[in-house]
Amino acid sequence: MEYIVRDADIAPVAALIADPTRAAILTALLGGRALAAGELARMAGVSAATASAHLARLLDGRLVDVVSQGRHRYYRLAGHEVAEVLEVLARVSARPPVRSLRQSRQARLLEEARTCYDHLAGRAGVGLLDRLREGGYLDGHDLTGAGERLLSGLGVDVAGVRRSRRRFAPECLDWTERRPHLGGALGAAITEVLFERGWYRRGNVPRAVVLTEEGREGLAALFSGKGLTSVTPVT
Amino acid sequence: MEYIVRDADIAPVAALIADPTRAAILTALLGGRALAAGELARMAGVSAATASAHLARLLDGRLVDVVSQGRHRYYRLAGHEVAEVLEVLARVSARPPVRSLRQSRQARLLEEARTCYDHLAGRAGVGLLDRLREGGYLDGHDLTGAGERLLSGLGVDVAGVRRSRRRFAPECLDWTERRPHLGGALGAAITEVLFERGWYRRGNVPRAVVLTEEGREGLAALFSGKGLTSVTPVT
DNA sequence: CCGACCCTTCGACCGTCGCCGAAATGTCGC
DNA sequence: GCGACATTTCGGCGACGGTCGAAGGGTCGG
Numbered sequence: 381m382e383y384i385v386r387d388a389d390i391a392p393v394a395a396l397i398a399d400p401t402r403a404a405i406l407t408a409l410l411g412g413r414a415l416a417a418g419e420l421a422r423m424a425g426v427s428a429a430t431a432s433a434h435l436a437r438l439l440d441g442r443l444v445d446v447v448s449q450g451r452h453r454y455y456r457l458a459g460h461e462v463a464e465v466l467e468v469l470a471r472v473s474a475r476p477p478v479r480s481l482r483q484s485r486q487a488r489l490l491e492e493a494r495t496c497y498d499h500l501a502g503r504a505g506v507g508l509l510d511r512l513r514e515g516g517y518l519d520g521h522d523l524t525g526a527g528e529r530l531l532s533g534l535g536v537d538v539a540g541v542r543r544s545r546r547r548f549a550p551e552c553l554d555w556t557e558r559r560p561h562l563g564g565a566l567g568a569a570i571t572e573v574l575f576e577r578g579w580y581r582r583g584n585v586p587r588a589v590v591l592t593e594e595g596r597e598g599l600a601a602l603f604s605g606k607g608l609t610s611v612t613p614v615t
Numbered sequence: 616m617e618y619i620v621r622d623a624d625i626a627p628v629a630a631l632i633a634d635p636t637r638a639a640i641l642t643a644l645l646g647g648r649a650l651a652a653g654e655l656a657r658m659a660g661v662s663a664a665t666a667s668a669h670l671a672r673l674l675d676g677r678l679v680d681v682v683s684q685g686r687h688r689y690y691r692l693a694g695h696e697v698a699e700v701l702e703v704l705a706r707v708s709a710r711p712p713v714r715s716l717r718q719s720r721q722a723r724l725l726e727e728a729r730t731c732y733d734h735l736a737g738r739a740g741v742g743l744l745d746r747l748r749e750g751g752y753l754d755g756h757d758l759t760g761a762g763e764r765l766l767s768g769l770g771v772d773v774a775g776v777r778r779s780r781r782r783f784a785p786e787c788l789d790w791t792e793r794r795p796h797l798g799g800a801l802g803a804a805i806t807e808v809l810f811e812r813g814w815y816r817r818g819n820v821p822r823a824v825v826l827t828e829e830g831r832e833g834l835a836a837l838f839s840g841k842g843l844t845s846v847t848p849v850t
Numbered sequence: 851c852c853g854a855c856c857c858t859t860c861g862a863c864c865g866t867c868g869c870c871g872a873a874a875t876g877t878c879g880c
Numbered sequence: 881g882c883g884a885c886a887t888t889t890c891g892g893c894g895a896c897g898g899t900c901g902a903a904g905g906g907t908c909g910g
Contacts (some may be wrong), residue, residue: 388790389711390642390704395633399898403626417857430899432858443707451856451907461707466625468703472678472696473623520755547795550786551756555623560782634868652887665869667888686877686886852910859904867896874889880882 396441401426402434411587412495414454463497470555489588491556498568505561506554507608521549534573541569631676636661637669646822647730649689698732705790724823726791733803740796741789742843756784776804
């Protein structure tokens, strides 16, 4: 009956995320791209020295990886588990009040379509899962025969995805929509193909992605005219 | 292209979890029961004054709820979303080295069977999901006809569970087994019935639950002799 | 090689936060 | 009402951690 809490100690990892500057850095990296130390310093609004210290701690805590290229050092999240922590945390955190017009536009862009580390999120991500389910391409947690054909035709290496040790097609609760979108190895593979085909491209706002004209047409053809979202484009 | 990270601020919530004492309090509450301030102080190994200050902050941050009963104040987690954050965080956190014999026994108990806020976790939780899948009771994310009959027979109010706004039967990745167990409204309802029937009871170690003799027999009858786990009892 | 650039390390400052003992508040049993 | 108990509030101490400017390694372009 002695008091000992024998669990994983979650405090050290939480402490790494607890600093506002580090949280900003991690959130910026949630876009999935590797970013240079200087870029991260600017995004977080601190000096290079400060950012460097924070990055060293994140590295030590294995929340980020680094790859040196010439005089740049590119940082990225250490894995999708880290991204999951950030997403879950976002769900219980209050959304900050929108202060400026530009911020409100950025917020709308992120709500429309963004990456959740390596897969599509926001209305587009939720819509993708809905279309796959409605069309009978995905049943429960697995692809149907029709689903395999559809995605193979798009260029997704379904067999390769199945060999991955990562969960195949889990739902990931979207923190803006509060409804599930498609995550896991399949979600990542589909998202990769969407970028390769130029149907989506990365926006100027860190995590945002935008639908291209080709994407609009391609997705409409794929899903009998519906596309992933029915809203008018965010301007 | 200005640097602004317009996301939910995750830093304040992370900061609440980042303190080792608060983390211990939250982890203790992950058992699902409401605990008095004094108990939490003992479990976390701090004075009543210190625990009180921490609880006030957790309350302010909406991570815990409190209910006053006489001269006691019972604290509990504010909801299953909070429990999810703690679980996800545990998955990316290192497991602390086991120091004593008693701790190793406690660790083994938790790995065998515990509650993850309001549903069964550990080997037993993973086993439950496996048995439901193997037996054709659960298909993807939904109960089959056979599943509805099985659980209704046990005393689970399946229709009531379906009316809940919570997700019906999501997978929850177990942090010790690294395999999914059954979460959501259904997982909670089944766990409740297991307690009501006396098949499992809460152990002395905070989050641990133990299989009773009735439970061993009942589960074996239910799942053609297999039970939820095949290991010998933890001593 | 040499200057320009990116990044990290160093040193120093300062605020915040966790901690406890003691006192105050509130509740129960009698 | 009056002690006994659970909990919170107060006051003060000490430590840790975030911040920056300046200086020190590396790396690229010429």
